[in-house]
Amino acid sequence: MMTVTVIGGGLAGCEAAWQLANRGVKVKLYEMKPKKFSPAHHSPYLAELVCSNSLRSDQLENAVGLLKEEMRLLNSLIMECADATRVPAGGALAVDRTGFSQMVTGKIKSHELIEVINEEVKSIPEDEYVIVASGPLTSDLLSESIKKFVGNEYLYFYDAAAPIITYESIDKEKVFKAARYGRGDDDYINCPMNKDEYLNFWRELVNAQVAELKCFEKQIVFEGCMPVEVMAKRGEQTLLFGPLKPVGLTDPRTGQEPYAVVQLRQDNKEGTLYNIVGFQTHLKWGEQKRIFSMIPGLENAEFVRYGVMHRNTYINSPKVLNAIYQSRTNDKVFFAGQITGVEGYIESASSGLVAGINMARIVQGKDKLIFPKETAHGALSHYISDACITRFQPMNINFGLMSSLNERIKDKREKNRRIAARAIEIIKNMSNTENYN
Structure with missing residues (x-):
C-alpha cells in the first residue's frame, strides 16, 4: 500500500491526512509537538487554535460561511469536529478551543490508516509523496529546506x-x-x-x-x-x-x-x-x-x-503551486495551509482538503480533481496559483475571488446567496459522481 507523508498536525495537515486515509491511502502524519513547540503553540493536541476560537461567519451570504458548507458536503473532519464542539457566538461558528483539538486528535489517532509521529521534520523528502502543511510558524531547519525547494523569495507578515x-x-x-x-x-x-x-x-x-x-x-x-x-x-x-x-x-x-x-x-x-x-x-x-x-x-x-x-511565513505560491496545491516542479510534493498564503482557519483546512483529495487520486492513478472558480474551494485554490499575480499577499476567501453571475443583481446579500446556491449545487454534483473518491 502506498504511503503519503504529511508534515504538520494543524488544521490543514489533519484535514489532508483524513481525506487521504478515507480514500484508502496510508498516512504518516508528522507533528513536532509536544517534543518541540513554536513560540505561539502551547497545547499538545493536534489542530491547535492559536489565535481566536472563532471560525468566523456561518452564514451562506458570507464567503467563509459558504466555504464551511462546501466542506461539510465534502466530509471534512475539521467541520465535523467544529460543529460538534461549537459554543454560542451569534451568527459565527466558534468552538470550545480545547474540546475541538481533542476531538480532532482522537479521530486522527484512532484511524487505522493514520500513524502520528511526534518528531520534527527538518527537510522535505522530495523523492516521496509528501504534503507540507507545516504552517506559518515552520521551524527554522524545515523553513530553510522549503526555501531551497521553492527557489523563490520567501514572503512573510506578522500575525497576532x-x-x-x-x-x-x-x-x-x-x-x-x-x-x-x-x-x-x-x-x-x-x-x-x-x-x-x-x-x-x-x-x-x-x-x-x-x-x-x-x-x-x-x-x-x-x-x-x-x-x-x-x-x-x-x-x-x-x-x-x-x-x-x-x-x-x-x-x-x-x-x-x-x-x-x-x-x-x-x-x-x-x-x-x-x-x-x-x-x-x-x-x-x-x-x-x-x-x-x-x-x-x-x-x-x-x-x-x-x-x-x-x-507568519508563506511561500510565493503563484510561482510555485498549481490549482490543487501541487508543486509545479515536483508532482510528488504538495503544500497546504497558511504557508501557501491562504489566510484563516477554515481556508487552511480547505487547502488541506483539496490537497489530500488530489494526492490520493495521484497515488491511485486517477485524474486530478480541480475545483471550479464558481466554488469557494476553487476560487481560493485558483487565487494562490494565479501566475499572473506579481505581488502575492495572503487572502481570506471572499466573493470577489469567485466567478460572477451571468445576471446583474443590485442587492449584495441576494447576489451572494445566489452565488452560494450555485456553488453548493456544483459541490453536491461533484461529490455524488462516481469518480469523486
Whole structure:
C-alpha cells in the first residue's frame, strides 16, 4: 500500500491526512509537538487554535460561511469536529478551543490508516509523496529546506493573538449581553464606553510599550489580523469602525447606543473563559494588563493568556503551486495551509482538503480533481496559483475571488446567496459522481 507523508498536525495537515486515509491511502502524519513547540503553540493536541476560537461567519451570504458548507458536503473532519464542539457566538461558528483539538486528535489517532509521529521534520523528502502543511510558524531547519525547494523569495507578515480572561473576573454590573443587531442569542459580553472613557483608553493604547522585534525583521502586518495598537495609531476614530464599533448594540441600562463597545466572546464550552474580540496585540504583557483593565467591566480581569505576536511565513505560491496545491516542479510534493498564503482557519483546512483529495487520486492513478472558480474551494485554490499575480499577499476567501453571475443583481446579500446556491449545487454534483473518491 502506498504511503503519503504529511508534515504538520494543524488544521490543514489533519484535514489532508483524513481525506487521504478515507480514500484508502496510508498516512504518516508528522507533528513536532509536544517534543518541540513554536513560540505561539502551547497545547499538545493536534489542530491547535492559536489565535481566536472563532471560525468566523456561518452564514451562506458570507464567503467563509459558504466555504464551511462546501466542506461539510465534502466530509471534512475539521467541520465535523467544529460543529460538534461549537459554543454560542451569534451568527459565527466558534468552538470550545480545547474540546475541538481533542476531538480532532482522537479521530486522527484512532484511524487505522493514520500513524502520528511526534518528531520534527527538518527537510522535505522530495523523492516521496509528501504534503507540507507545516504552517506559518515552520521551524527554522524545515523553513530553510522549503526555501531551497521553492527557489523563490520567501514572503512573510506578522500575525497576532488576542488575550483570554476568566468569566468570573468580569464585573457584571458594568457589562451587558447582546448580539449585534440581535442576530442569534445574546452570545457576546459587551463592555460599553462613553466618549471620555474611550479617549482615555485610546491615548494610553497608542502610547503603550510594545514587545521588541528582532532587528533584522521588517514588520509587515496582515490587514485581517492587525494588532489593536497598530490600528489605533491610524487615527482617533479608527477603532470605532473596527473592534470597538458600537453599531447594532444597545445598552439596556441607557436604551442608547454606546460611544464604543469592547466585545468578549466565549472561548470554551463551559463558558469560564472569554477572549477580547479583535484585540490581537503585540503589547508587553504588563502593558496589556494595565491598559485593557481600563475597559469598563475588566478593571479586575484575570488574564489566563496574554496576547502574543509572531512571524507568519508563506511561500510565493503563484510561482510555485498549481490549482490543487501541487508543486509545479515536483508532482510528488504538495503544500497546504497558511504557508501557501491562504489566510484563516477554515481556508487552511480547505487547502488541506483539496490537497489530500488530489494526492490520493495521484497515488491511485486517477485524474486530478480541480475545483471550479464558481466554488469557494476553487476560487481560493485558483487565487494562490494565479501566475499572473506579481505581488502575492495572503487572502481570506471572499466573493470577489469567485466567478460572477451571468445576471446583474443590485442587492449584495441576494447576489451572494445566489452565488452560494450555485456553488453548493456544483459541490453536491461533484461529490455524488462516481469518480469523486
